[in-house]
Amino acid sequence: MATMRDLATPVENTWCPGCGNFGILMAMKRAIIQLGLEREEVVAITGIGCHGKVTNYIKVNGVHVIHGRVLPAATAIKLANHGLTVIGFAGDGDAYNIGMGHLSHAARRNPDITYVVHNNLIYALTTGQTSPTSERGFRTKSTPRGAFELAINPITQALASEASFVARGYAGDMHHLTELLKEAITHRGFALVDVLQPCVAWNRVNTYDFFRERVYKLEEAGHDPTDLRQAYDRAVEWEDRIPIGVFYRVERPTYRENFPVLSRGPLVRQRLDDVDISRLMKEFA
Amino acid sequence: MKSIGIRDNSVSFIVGGQAGQGITRSGSLLGKALMRGGFHVFGANDYPSVIRGSHNFYVLRASDEEIHSQADTADLLLALNKETVLLHEGEVTEGGAIIYDDRTEFVVGELKRDDVGLYPVPLSSVVEELEGAPIMRNTVALGAAIALVGFDVEIMKGVISDTFAGRTGIVELNHRAIEKGFEYAREVYGDSFSCRLKPSDESPGWIMPTGNDAIALGSIQAGCRLFAAYPMTPASPILHYLAAHDVEAGMAVIQTENEIAAFNMLVGASYAGLRAMTATSGGGFCLMVEALGLAAMTETPVVLVLGQRPGPSTGMATYSAQGDLLFAIHASQGEFPRVVVAPGDVDECFYRTMEAFNLAERYQVPAIILADKYLLESHKSTGPFDAGRVGIDRGDLVVVDEWTDAGEYLRYRITESGVSPRILPGTRGATVLANSNEHTEYGYTTVDPEKVVAMGDKRFRKLDSLREEVESLEPVRAYGAPDAAVTLVGWGSTKGPALEALKMLRRRGTEARFVQVVYMEPFPAEAVGEALRGGGRFVLLEANRTAQLGKLIRLNTGFTFEHVALKYDGRPFNPGEIAARVEEVA
Numbered sequence: 001m002a003t004m005r006d007l008a009t010p011v012e013n014t015w016c017p018g019c020g021n022f023g024i025l026m027a028m029k030r031a032i033i034q035l036g037l038e039r040e041e042v043v044a045i046t047g048i049g050c051h052g053k054v055t056n057y058i059k060v061n062g063v064h065v066i067h068g069r070v071l072p073a074a075t076a077i078k079l080a081n082h083g084l085t086v087i088g089f090a091g092d093g094d095a096y097n098i099g100m101g102h103l104s105h106a107a108r109r110n111p112d113i114t115y116v117v118h119n120n121l122i123y124a125l126t127t128g129q130t131s132p133t134s135e136r137g138f139r140t141k142s143t144p145r146g147a148f149e150l151a152i153n154p155i156t157q158a159l160a161s162e163a164s165f166v167a168r169g170y171a172g173d174m175h176h177l178t179e180l181l182k183e184a185i186t187h188r189g190f191a192l193v194d195v196l197q198p199c200v201a202w203n204r205v206n207t208y209d210f211f212r213e214r215v216y217k218l219e220e221a222g223h224d225p226t227d228l229r230q231a232y233d234r235a236v237e238w239e240d241r242i243p244i245g246v247f248y249r250v251e252r253p254t255y256r257e258n259f260p261v262l263s264r265g266p267l268v269r270q271r272l273d274d275v276d277i278s279r280l281m282k283e284f285a
Numbered sequence: 286m287k288s289i290g291i292r293d294n295s296v297s298f299i300v301g302g303q304a305g306q307g308i309t310r311s312g313s314l315l316g317k318a319l320m321r322g323g324f325h326v327f328g329a330n331d332y333p334s335v336i337r338g339s340h341n342f343y344v345l346r347a348s349d350e351e352i353h354s355q356a357d358t359a360d361l362l363l364a365l366n367k368e369t370v371l372l373h374e375g376e377v378t379e380g381g382a383i384i385y386d387d388r389t390e391f392v393v394g395e396l397k398r399d400d401v402g403l404y405p406v407p408l409s410s411v412v413e414e415l416e417g418a419p420i421m422r423n424t425v426a427l428g429a430a431i432a433l434v435g436f437d438v439e440i441m442k443g444v445i446s447d448t449f450a451g452r453t454g455i456v457e458l459n460h461r462a463i464e465k466g467f468e469y470a471r472e473v474y475g476d477s478f479s480c481r482l483k484p485s486d487e488s489p490g491w492i493m494p495t496g497n498d499a500i501a502l503g504s505i506q507a508g509c510r511l512f513a514a515y516p517m518t519p520a521s522p523i524l525h526y527l528a529a530h531d532v533e534a535g536m537a538v539i540q541t542e543n544e545i546a547a548f549n550m551l552v553g554a555s556y557a558g559l560r561a562m563t564a565t566s567g568g569g570f571c572l573m574v575e576a577l578g579l580a581a582m583t584e585t586p587v588v589l590v591l592g593q594r595p596g597p598s599t600g601m602a603t604y605s606a607q608g609d610l611l612f613a614i615h616a617s618q619g620e621f622p623r624v625v626v627a628p629g630d631v632d633e634c635f636y637r638t639m640e641a642f643n644l645a646e647r648y649q650v651p652a653i654i655l656a657d658k659y660l661l662e663s664h665k666s667t668g669p670f671d672a673g674r675v676g677i678d679r680g681d682l683v684v685v686d687e688w689t690d691a692g693e694y695l696r697y698r699i700t701e702s703g704v705s706p707r708i709l710p711g712t713r714g715a716t717v718l719a720n721s722n723e724h725t726e727y728g729y730t731t732v733d734p735e736k737v738v739a740m741g742d743k744r745f746r747k748l749d750s751l752r753e754e755v756e757s758l759e760p761v762r763a764y765g766a767p768d769a770a771v772t773l774v775g776w777g778s779t780k781g782p783a784l785e786a787l788k789m790l791r792r793r794g795t796e797a798r799f800v801q802v803v804y805m806e807p808f809p810a811e812a813v814g815e816a817l818r819g820g821g822r823f824v825l826l827e828a829n830r831t832a833q834l835g836k837l838i839r840l841n842t843g844f845t846f847e848h849v850a851l852k853y854d855g856r857p858f859n860p861g862e863i864a865a866r867v868e869e870v871a
Contacts, residue, residue, distance in 0.1 A: 011729050043710055045553070055718060056729050061710035063556055064720045064730070065549065066579050072546040076511065076553030076561075077710075079537055084557070084711050105542040259537045261510075268558040268709055270535060272508025272677050280502060280533060281669050284492035285321075 002032055002039045011056040020171035020197030021050055024118055025057055027169075027177035028087070032060070035182055042085045045074045047099065049091030050125045050199075051118035068099025071106040074113045075255065081268045082256055085185060086113040093123050096132040096152050103192075107161035110189045111255040116181070117154065117192070118171075120199035121206045128202040138205065154194045155235035155247055159228065165191035166231065166248045170215050171198065172208050176244065183246065189254050196242070211242065218245030225249045286323035286485035288349040290360055291378045293792065295348035296434060296480045297356040299373055302365030302423070304332065304339040311363075311423040312343030313493070313664055314448060315430065318441040319347040320493050320666045322484025327352050327781070328493075328664040329857065332603055340368060347482055353630065353665070354781035357861035360480050361433065363426045364389075365408070370396070377401045382478050384429050384470075386422065404433065404474055411465045417458050424459050428466025433478040438467045440484060492669055496661040496778075497522040499631040499670070500564070500590055500654060503638030505534040506672050509588070510559040513539040513550040518602050519658035520564035520592035544569035548576035551587040555580070556719050558682070558709040560642055564590035567609050568599070570616070577651055578617035583719040584697070584705070584744065586645035586652070588638070593657040595855045604855030605658035607777055607828040611836065613653050614806050622748040624652035624755075625806035629762075629780030631665045633803070639675035640758060647680030648751045649704060655805065657828070659857040660778035681706040688715035695726040699739060703746030752807040760809035761816050765798035771867045772798040774817070774846070775826035776805070776834050778857065783826060785860035790867060797867050802834060810841040817844050822870045824848040826863065 007029045015021045032042060042060035046052040048067035055062035061084070065073050070088040078086040090099065095117040106115070122140065123129040129142035133154065137146035158166045165187040169177040177195065184191035196215070198208045223245070224230055231248035256262050264270055290296045300312040309330045316326040324347040332341040344355040358378040364370040364385040377383060379400045387405035396403075406429045408422040415421070424445075431441050442460050449455045494502065501523045504512065514524045528538045541547040544565055551561040565573065570591050580587045591613055595606040613625050624644045628637040638654055645652035683706050688694050694715035698705040705726075710717040718728030723740060725731050731740075765787045773783050783799040790797050800816045802809070817823065817838070825835045825846040830853045835846050850866045852858055 009729070038713075040711060040713055040716055043557075053730070055720070059716055061716050062718045062720075062728070063553070063583065064718075064722060065552070066575055066721055069545065069549040069576065069579075072541070072549035073553035073556075076513070076550035077557045080511065080554045080557035080559045081709070081711055101542060102546060105546070260532050261535050261537055264535075267510045267537060267554075268711075270510065272510075272560065272679075275505055275508065275535065275672075277502050277506050277670070277672055280505065280530060281492050284494045284498060285317075285488075285490065285669075 001036045004029060004033065006039050007032065007059050009057055009059050013057055014053065015050060016201050018200040019050070020120060020199065021118060023171035023174055023177065024116065024195050024197060025054060027174055027181055028116070029058060030178045031181035031185060034178070035185060037085055042087065043077055045070045045077065045086070045088045047090045047094035049094055051089050051091045054089045068094050068097070069102070070094065071099065071102040071115065075106060075109060075111045078111050078113050079256055079259070079267065081266045082112070082262065083266055087185065088113060088115045090115065090117050092117060092119040092121060092131045092133045096154055100132070103157065104161035106190050107158060107163035109255040110164050110252050112188055114184045114191045114193065117194045118197045119154065119194050120197040120203055122199050122203040124199045124202050153235065154192070156232065158192045159231055159235060159248055163192050164189035164250050164252045165246070167191070167193045167246045168244045169193055169195040170211055170244050171195055172211060173215070173244070176217065180245065187249065189252055196244070214240065214242040215244050216241055218243045218247065286349055287481065287483050288324060288347060289479070289481040291380050291480060292358070294350065295346050295352055295356060296361065296482055297359045298345040298361045298363060298430065299342055299359040299376065300345065300363045300365070300423070301340065301342035301369035301373055304341050306341070306365050307420050307423050308341040308365070309343050311427060312345050314444050315427050315441070316345050316347070316664055317493055318444045319436065319482060320491055321440050321444065321488040322436060322482065323489055324348060324482060325351045326493060326664065326666045327354055329355050329659065330662055340372060342369065342373065353784040354857065354860060357859045361430055363430055365423055365426065374398050374401065380479060382433060384426055384433070402478065404429070404470065406466060406469055411462060415458060415461055415465070417462060421459065421462050424462040425466035428463035429470035432467045432470035433474060434480050434482040435476070436482045437484045438463060490669065491666045493664050493666045494631050495522065495664050496628070496631055496634045496656055498526060499634035500638045501526040502670060503635040504562050504588070504642070505536070507639045507642035508560050508677050509536060509562045509642065511537045511539070511551070511554040511561040512563065513541050513547040513561070514563045514565060515541050515544045515547055515569055517566045517569045519594060519661045520566055520590055522662070523564040523590060544572035545576065548573035548587070548589070549579070552576060552580050552583065552585050555585045555587050556583065556710065560646065562588040562590065564592065566592045566594050567596050567612070570609070574616045578619060578621070579721050580651040581617065581621035581623065582721050584649040585719065586649050588641050588645050588652050588654065590654045590656065592661045593655070595853070601855045603658065605778065605828060605857060606853065606855060607657055607833070608830070610655065610805060610833040613655050621744060622648065622650050622751060623806055624650060624751070625655055626652070626804050627655040627777040627802070628660070629777055629801055629803065630660070632667050632670070634660070635670045636675055637803070643675065643678045644751065644754070646682065647678055647704070648747045649707065650747065650751070655777065657778050680704065683708050685712060687713040693727065696728045697724060697726050697740060697743070699726055699743050702750055703743045748807060755804045755807050756809050756811055758804065760802070760804035761812040762801045762803060763798060763816055764801070766796040767798065769796040769798040769821060771822045771824060771871050772800055773824050773826050773863065773867065774800045774802070774834070776802045779826050779828060782858040782860045782863055786863035786867065789860050789864045795868065795871060805837065808837060808841045813838060814842045814844070817842065822848060824850055824866060824870055826850050826858070828852050828858070
């Protein structure tokens, strides 16, 4: 069972002081510890952006991949060795711009992985351009007259793709986020946790104050996460009240159940040299 | 077993008709039957022709000596529709035969040839009599063709039985269709046709795979455990074959949402410890290129099959080309070692695929198997593949339950060879960090100039031993007389027509040589230099517009070609055009 010390790395943290990423990282470490996981049982996959440094700051197995491609890599790692706990981390640019196409496909495959999206509604590492979750009219370096496009709603997108676990967390509520991440990790299937992450450097609109005034907890509001219709109704709330917690949850067969070869155990544990192609060659004879 | 053709000891067929008439199927079934009768066979398909939208044809050649490609002309044209007769009569050898439906009517002057035999057969009537589907007309034609060349109808029926095993109704109906065609041709035409394919009593036990089949089998034998791909001609048959045989292969087979996902899946799977492969064509490879760099930077072994077809862009989706050689060698930003190997026939497809897996894993680099439509979709007979010839070598992969070495596990440990031992993520007492950023030995991101140089040098130290090993893998193969006046130099699928051209030239009294470059990266400069030493004329043979191998050879050895034979119409070289070019420069 990992301890906080086990999960620490010697790398100096370069996130801005007060960045919402600290809350997400800490909540994840607490979730891993509270679930009793060993650090070698966990694989963290990160994309490109401020969040991508997570693999430098948490001592578990890791792959820092390229922009937007966390989900295909994470899906394959889980398929290769389903004994591992596979957790993907992405930013809003990663997940909802360049990697958006993979979200619905991961949802319909339903691999048993967790996908944590650090959603700060801005491009931060590239010094302040619009993000797919930036609201229409949001002024940035790349949108001096305000963003032209409607903001993507990650929750309705995930619900439409029939993701089997759809949740939103808030980086400013450590206890709630920790519990949410534990639920997501233990959920059998694809779990999206979109996390509202204040960016203290570039986003002067969606600040800690902005979220503190608006967020409320679904579980305290009588929401039934097994009801897809209710989930949609909650998912479209944003202006005055922003729900956090589990929107929707359903049990579905996971991706690996489709692969007969996995009935012999994890693929990485299977021998390579016991193949006999002489029978297969008969087809060509 | 003896084969008598019109021009040489091979008999060539063209089976042609509309898309959907089962052209490739018929042609390859005939090929299999002839192979079982002891003949070497080669078969290539062409679909759709640009002449008419939906015309397909399959070229089959059989001989009592090994053959490597189609011939220039066909001794026997099996025309399943009138269009086929009109499109292909010009390709029929003088004295050859055309089998067609006796209901086809030609107006006076429509047929241009008076030096070929016309063999109408009641294809439609037989099918109607048997109450079979119209597609069965091709089966009747096969029966007639077998009678004309004196082959054994029972062998053909055996192939049908095996192909449709378990579907008794279909087997019986097709058997009767073949018999009807066979009997009709024997009774009406007797021994009037000069070509002969008299089978031997015993089957030689050969196989007739395509390049795609051979690569798929090679990946299975190599222990590939995950195959992820997006359909793209001409590589899709690998996906189809592996998906149909996933249990026997022990493989997870995935059709992804795009090629980007496919390649990133390979990186994930390989990081976790699997051998993994994908297959695509140029357009799909374009989408994979960023992740190719990810594999290189994270030192994650992956294998990619690149089936070339004419570009740019969508180009001609169902035709062949060798235009992606320099792209494959240079694709993705930055500098990194990689393997690019170009097999030239089905045997090389099998063994070089196994080699690619070993090299990828031993040097922890991406490996590209560079092929093309002509190689991947053409059938060639050969002996059963020797499963033990190449073997599996996973290099520095340490599979242990627990990491007990002194000191922390370092994924990118600086070593003399440049290869850092891999362990499986999940190994107790260790964590494995792969990083697309430049990294420390553990894997943490760094921009420290000393560490950056040390890590870059480490990656490139692998290239030294990789290059040395490639030089030992017969990276260049030479065929024909060593002291020939003319040497052809080519790669990949041009091997087949080039070897046939050598035979053709020998019959005409000219000795020529063919040098095949198999490894493109690391480039076997030593072996190539040696093969190009000495006198004589050299002709560069490539299916592209810009002589890409020629450029590579010049870059690596300084050798410049004075003569080239470049073809870029999407069609394979015919032996005759290569032979003619040799005679021109000789």
